[in-house]
Amino acid sequence: MLLSATTENYLKAIYKLNAQTTIVTTNNIALALGTTAPSATDMIKKLALNKLITHTKYRGVGLTAKGNKAALTIIRRHRLWELFLNKVLGFKWDEVHQMAEQLEHVSVPELIERIDQYLGYPKFDPHGDPIPDAMGKIAKHQYQSLLNENSGSLATIVAVTNDDVRFLKQLEKLNLTIGTKITILAKHDFDNAMEIKPMRKPAVTISEALAKNILIQLN
Amino acid sequence: MLLSATTENYLKAIYKLNAQTTIVTTNNIALALGTTAPSATDMIKKLALNKLITHTKYRGVGLTAKGNKAALTIIRRHRLWELFLNKVLGFKWDEVHQMAEQLEHVSVPELIERIDQYLGYPKFDPHGDPIPDAMGKIAKHQYQSLLNENSGSLATIVAVTNDDVRFLKQLEKLNLTIGTKITILAKHDFDNAMEIKPMRKPAVTISEALAKNILIQLN
DNA sequence: AAATAAATTTAGACTAATCTAAAACATTTT
DNA sequence: AAAATGTTTTAGATTAGTCTAAATTTATTT
Known part of the structure; x- marks a missing residue:
């Protein structure tokens, strides 16, 4: 299923907030994405309609299995690109994040798999964050x-x-x-x-x- | 100036049609992009408003200097990515075009310059097409x-x-x-x-x- | 347990990009 | 030069994503 860049950004934000906070609220999401609460509400409705998240009015959201998988796919792309930019093209660790923000939305499975292979199936990106594997499995670090x-x-x-x-x-x-x-x-x-x-x-x-x-x- | 992926695709199509045909018409553009004539008309108006193309009603369009430069930037990205995918990641020449169609819209000047450098400032892509340099200069082949x-x-x-x-x-x-x-x-x-x-x-x-x-x- | 404050949602409007159907214009045919 | 054909544009509507302002719901004070 193909998702828009906007949808992907929402899923990624919700995934990350999920790890940080107990409940993921509309305001949290809006803040994380630099948008407004009404915009977030609208998108939340659409994501819920697509079964990517669960939503109880006024009570916050959570990722479904499908949404979680999608979020991990995007994070995988992001982190693999970061490492690729760093290791292969020689960009510094503080330069790679912004570039990866764009590259993560390029949706070509074979490309990501090839990059993974080229890098020797790495476990961590330049910031020490774990890279989910092709199945979406991620080493949850409890550092x-x-x-x-x-x-x-x-x-x-x-x-x-x-x-x-x-x-x-x-x-x-x-x-x-x-x-x-x-x-x-x-x-x-x-x-x-x-x-x-x-x-x-x-x-x-x-x-x-x-x-x-x-x-x-x-x- | 940042352009949407749609705008970039229109400019690229117009640039290519310009090289192939005498006059670039609304229908040509619509056909090249797999869209309809009214959609093309609408976009043509917007591009003209942004001074990227010139347009005389019912008479076709042409690129302005600004539009030409923009088109060459996109073609540069596309062809550099094609060569990179082929030479570095080992994709076959018939696989790289589709991937480059997505990657060409990633807008990070330093990234493209780095790829250009990594490849040794190449002159041609895997299909033999010339790669415009950073200034937009392109070896017009008259093969x-x-x-x-x-x-x-x-x-x-x-x-x-x-x-x-x-x-x-x-x-x-x-x-x-x-x-x-x-x-x-x-x-x-x-x-x-x-x-x-x-x-x-x-x-x-x-x-x-x-x-x-x-x-x-x-x- | 009201009153107030804060968060969330709805209402209504906007932009970019798209479409179908109809009108306007241009070209070709006879 | 009028008729027929083909191309381009306009009109009006639709979808995705966004916004401000107002209404609603939940949480916090007093």
Whole structure:
């Protein structure tokens, strides 16, 4: 079944909100997509009509099995394109998201499968996010936020939960990229700022806003 | 300026018709795009309003400098993607056109420039069509159709003027691909069928419909 | 348990792109 | 040069997606 780019964006947003919040509301969706609540309501009706989501008036939405599968297909395309742009064409990790936002709507199954094959069936994209396989199976990572860790810990940065170019550029500057081993030197109670030392690089101080979006795995 | 995929398709069609016919008419455009004359008329009005084409009622359309530049940008994207899909991802020449039809509407200038660089600034796509450079300059090939050549000639196949999968598959089967050196053994007056011998391959008989879409250069 | 605030939906309108049927214009035939 | 044919345009409607303003429902205060 072929979906419009708009429909695909709604499904993707709902999928992501589903992972973040308990109930996915009209306002959440509108906010995530930079549109208005009435527009979201209209689209929600259409998606429900197409059995892609379930909707109880005034009570929020949920993905059906069909909608979930569709969302994973789009996320698969997005993440494979991101990795392809990064690994093959040499774009930086903060450049690939915006391009993938367009490329993810290109619907040619053989193309995505070929890219997957070309990259050697990778498991993660440049931001550490897992890539769903052709069947829609995805490695649900339960990594924790750096913010929740205490001083003294040794950890490895495994993913980031924000695609904002400014965020990614800042991390790069601080030597806090995916795969970097770090030591948590201190955590300040007042503002939740943290002192982090990346291996073989100088220690840095990062804000709560930054730490929150860095996912780690303890060593 | 950003154009919708529909607008881009209209400009591309008009550009191509411009090269084929003396006047580009509403019907031609509608036919090329698989739509109706009234739809084409409506779009023609909008394109003219945006100064992408000129239009005299009942008299046909022409591209403005702006429209021509836009058309070349789209054709550049299309042909670079075709070559990329063929050379990098290993798709066959009869598979790349349909995929490129979608990819050509992805509008990220740095992406196209990177692909161009990755491929080594190529001059031709897998069907022998010239790729416009970043400035919109295109090598206008004035190759002739195989149909216009007489028996006895030695020539090289340099391009094809049809992207139909069935056409391309048939050529492949007959060993008549881009770059193949051929000898024209005979041309039959009655139905314009031709006897062609590709170098190091068995001679074949081809119909007028086939010969018309094969472009050659005499050796 | 009213009153107020916040979120959601409906109502009605708009743009882009499309269509069929009918009218207007242009070309060709006789 | 009038008639017939063919092409192009207009008229009016439709669908997808969007919006603002108003109405409705749910949640929160007091």
